[in-house]
Amino acid sequence: MWRTATVVAVRDETATARTITMEVPDWPGHLAGQHVDVRLTATDGYSAARSYSIANAPNSGMRVELTVERLPNGEVSPYLTQELRVGDQMEIKGPVGGWFVWQPQQTEPIQLLAGGAGLVPLMAMIRSRQSAGCAAPFRLLYSVREPEAVLYSDELRVLSENDRGVALTYAYTRSAPKDWPRAPGRIDASLIANTSWSSTAGPTCYVCGPTSFVERASNLLIASGYSPDRIRTERFGPTGEQR
Amino acid sequence: MPIISRGFAGRRTEADVKLPPGQYLTTDFPVLSAGPTPRVSLDKWEFSIDDGTNVLRRWDWKSFHNLPAENFTVDLHCVTRWSKLGTSWEGVSLDTLLADVKTNAQYALANSYGGYTTNLPLADLMNKQAWIAFKFDDEDLAPEHGGPARLLVPHLYLWKSAKWVRGITLMDKDRPGFWESLGYNNYGDPWREQRYQGN
Amino acid sequence: MNSHDYDYLDGNAAAGELSKIFVMDMTTAEGCCMHCGATKHFAEAHLYVKCPGIVARCAVCDEVLLRLVSIGERAFLDLRGMTYLRLDTSQLQ
Numbered sequence: 311m312w313r314t315a316t317v318v319a320v321r322d323e324t325a326t327a328r329t330i331t332m333e334v335p336d337w338p339g340h341l342a343g344q345h346v347d348v349r350l351t352a353t354d355g356y357s358a359a360r361s362y363s364i365a366n367a368p369n370s371g372m373r374v375e376l377t378v379e380r381l382p383n384g385e386v387s388p389y390l391t392q393e394l395r396v397g398d399q400m401e402i403k404g405p406v407g408g409w410f411v412w413q414p415q416q417t418e419p420i421q422l423l424a425g426g427a428g429l430v431p432l433m434a435m436i437r438s439r440q441s442a443g444c445a446a447p448f449r450l451l452y453s454v455r456e457p458e459a460v461l462y463s464d465e466l467r468v469l470s471e472n473d474r475g476v477a478l479t480y481a482y483t484r485s486a487p488k489d490w491p492r493a494p495g496r497i498d499a500s501l502i503a504n505t506s507w508s509s510t511a512g513p514t515c516y517v518c519g520p521t522s523f524v525e526r527a528s529n530l531l532i533a534s535g536y537s538p539d540r541i542r543t544e545r546f547g548p549t550g551e552q553r
Numbered sequence: 554m555p556i557i558s559r560g561f562a563g564r565r566t567e568a569d570v571k572l573p574p575g576q577y578l579t580t581d582f583p584v585l586s587a588g589p590t591p592r593v594s595l596d597k598w599e600f601s602i603d604d605g606t607n608v609l610r611r612w613d614w615k616s617f618h619n620l621p622a623e624n625f626t627v628d629l630h631c632v633t634r635w636s637k638l639g640t641s642w643e644g645v646s647l648d649t650l651l652a653d654v655k656t657n658a659q660y661a662l663a664n665s666y667g668g669y670t671t672n673l674p675l676a677d678l679m680n681k682q683a684w685i686a687f688k689f690d691d692e693d694l695a696p697e698h699g700g701p702a703r704l705l706v707p708h709l710y711l712w713k714s715a716k717w718v719r720g721i722t723l724m725d726k727d728r729p730g731f732w733e734s735l736g737y738n739n740y741g742d743p744w745r746e747q748r749y750q751g752n
Numbered sequence: 753m754n755s756h757d758y759d760y761l762d763g764n765a766a767a768g769e770l771s772k773i774f775v776m777d778m779t780t781a782e783g784c785c786m787h788c789g790a791t792k793h794f795a796e797a798h799l800y801v802k803c804p805g806i807v808a809r810c811a812v813c814d815e816v817l818l819r820l821v822s823i824g825e826r827a828f829l830d831l832r833g834m835t836y837l838r839l840d841t842s843q844l845q
Contacts (some may be wrong), residue, residue: 311772314556347768350558357555358563361765362557383581393560400558406767408777411794521758543796545762587800587807589758589814632804668816690754712804732804736821736828749823 312349313337315374317394326380328391329365334402337389338351340364342429342438342515343411343544346374346404350386350521358545360386363430363518363544364405367437374402377424377461381426381548409546410516414442418514419507422450423497423527425519428546432518436469436476444507449477452506453497453523456485478503502530509535514542521545567680572636573743579635586699587731589698591666591717598701600685600721602654603612609723614701617685620645625684627707629714630743642705644686647678662730663704663715669718670714670730672739673706675723682708685718710741710748760798766806769820773827782838788813794837808833 315332320326344364351357380391392460408482412420412435429452439448443502460480470478482500484493492501507513515536517527524545531541565577572578601611612620622645628638643666661675677683687702694700699716706713712732733739738747746752763779779795792813797817798810805821810833813831817833831837 341809345764349555350563351555351563352563354558356565358561359768361768365777389558389561395559399556399560401556402772405664406771407764407776407779407795408767409779410764414647444651511830521760521762543762544764545760545799547758547761548802552785583802584759586759586805587803588809588816589761589798589804697759732821735805735819735830736823736826737804 312403315400315402317396317400318373318396319362319396320394323377324459326391326459327377327461328380329377330390330403331366331373331375331396332400333340333372334374335372338405340368340374340405341408341411341413341467342368342434344407345403345431346376346402346406348376348386348390349401349403350389351401358386363434364433365437367434367441369441375454377427377430377433384548387396403527407544410518412438412514412516412543414438414444414446416514417446420505421477421512421513421531422448423515423517423519423531424450424452424454425517425523425527425532425546426454427461428517428519428544430518431544432516433438433462435516439476440469440473445475447475447477449479449505449507450483451479451497451501453481453483453519453527455483457482457487495526497530499530499533502527504535506531509537510541512540514540515528516542516544518544519546521547561689570638573630574746575748576634576636576743579637582640582698583631583633583635583696583737585631585633586665586697586716587669591699593717595667595701599719600650600702602650602723603720604656604658604723609656610650614734617645617702620649623684624641629707629711630713632691632741632748641690642684643691643704644684644688644705644735646681646747647683647685648681650680650685650721654723656723658725660724660727660729662724663713664720664722665715666717666719668731669715669717670726671707672724672730673716674732674740677706677709678721682706683751708742710738710743712737713741720750760800762799763794763797763808765801766794766808766820767798769806769822770820773829774842775822776841778809778837778840780840783817784835785810785813785815785817785839786833786835787815794818813841 315334319331349359362376365377378390380387596615598614602609630636683706686705704718706717784791800807808818821828823845
């Protein structure tokens with residue numbers, strides 16, 4: 311059930327987030343949106359397990375990428391984002407989760423709403439769309455504290471410049487770049503109205519982030535006319551104890 | 554044999570103090586809960602003692618606060634392995650609450666707002682071993698830590714210290730509570746490491 | 753509803769733990785809440801993991817749907833909170 315994963319690369323995405331690339335020899339493959347459980351064991355046998363979304367597209371052979379955000383009082387995330395080195399090992403279980411998944415066979419327009427690190431599984435969907443050469447149009451609304459906290463910023467910039475099929479809107483909540491047209495603040499009804507597919511286009515929505523973001527975003531989508539059965543959600547949060 | 558992750562040590566702190574087996578020392582106060590935090594308004598709050606059929610005693614917030622309360626300092630041991638030492642509380646002793654209650658019951662089931670239950674021998678609630686606590690560290694007990702009031706039975710694992718307690722049911726026959734019915738030990742003595750059934 | 757705290761996750765977060773017990777993916781299964789009758793995918797249940805086990809509650813009425821405790825090589829599972837679980841067996845080979 312637990313497979314051995316060996317770290318082959320680490321890349322800092324922001325001051326507090328890092329992408330970890332691992333090789334898992336018997337990896338069965340995954341779908342965009344799925345996640346893994348990670349287990350770390352100390353030399354005295356103490357172990358801790360956490361869940362992280364898979365960041366890379368399907369069909370990557372034995373490569374599994376996770377993007378981990380360091381939590382201030384975390385027990386595992388400080389280790390993964392600061393201590394972990396190439397060559398280190400951990401155990402992973404998965405992929406798991408068949409609900410919050412996008413596959414290239416889907417042809418309908420897709421609405422992605424990301425709250426902070428909730429972008430990770432949605433990025434796997436965007437990357438999957440690209441590698442599969444799928445034409446389904448995507449819209450991403452990415453709610454993030456400030457420009458320095460943006461994950462995959464270069465990749466997103468290149469994407470929005472070169473791919474007409476992916477429309478990207480940033481919603482900064484705490485501080486925005488100079489001359490940004492929208493004052494910092496949480497997503498609201500008018501932002502949803504201006505950046506989302508109309509419900510008549512028959513889109514499927516994927517909402518991911520902290521629970522408070524997911525509840526807020528889902529309620530806004532429903533209030534704007536989306537049927538709840540067209541909205542798929544995944545709530546992030548510390549899977550260890552709150553302090 | 555699990556794979557060892559180089560350099561991973563977890564949250565544990567070294568302790569010079571003696572802790573129950575398998576525990577580690579923490580200086581913060583973790584919040585664990587099996588459900589949403591109940592919000593109980595003080596004008597509706599009640600604590601009662603019943604025997605399964607009749608209510609034997611009942612207090613509202615005002616009458617509860619007319620009872621003699623005491624300050625006490627105890628160590629907490631959670632089955633999820635953290636221990637927090639020297640915690641200060643204010644509450645009413647179960648000895649006070651059970652003072653005039655005549656019963657042959659051997660067991661008690663603590664029940665809480667929100668539906669949580671936990672069982673223990675009635676004897677473990679008596680003799681200065683248990684309180685209904687409403688202040689922690691000189692402040693009103695916060696909802697996430699069980700406020701307005703929680704049971705505190707520090708000689709057993711912390712899951713026996715029911716948060717948001719609303720009453721005690723006295724029972725002739727033992728009946729397992731929320732976690733006891735799902736693999737956790739019926740008694741729960743941290744010093745004998747009675748975490749799970751069969752320990 | 754009891755609280756506006758967002759101290760829960762959802763059924764997706766139980767996928768790993770449940771995969772130890774169930775051959776099929778539980779997050780896509782539809783469950784009917786025994787208390788209020790609401791029928792939703794298990795992925796939409798409110799999941800409490802910061803306790804000595806996993807507790808899934810109905811997103812509509814907050815009553816317990818499922819409880820799971822994993823202790824070493826034993827797992828204790830209580831499914832009494834659901835009248836039924838509807839699974840798509842086309843997943844199985």
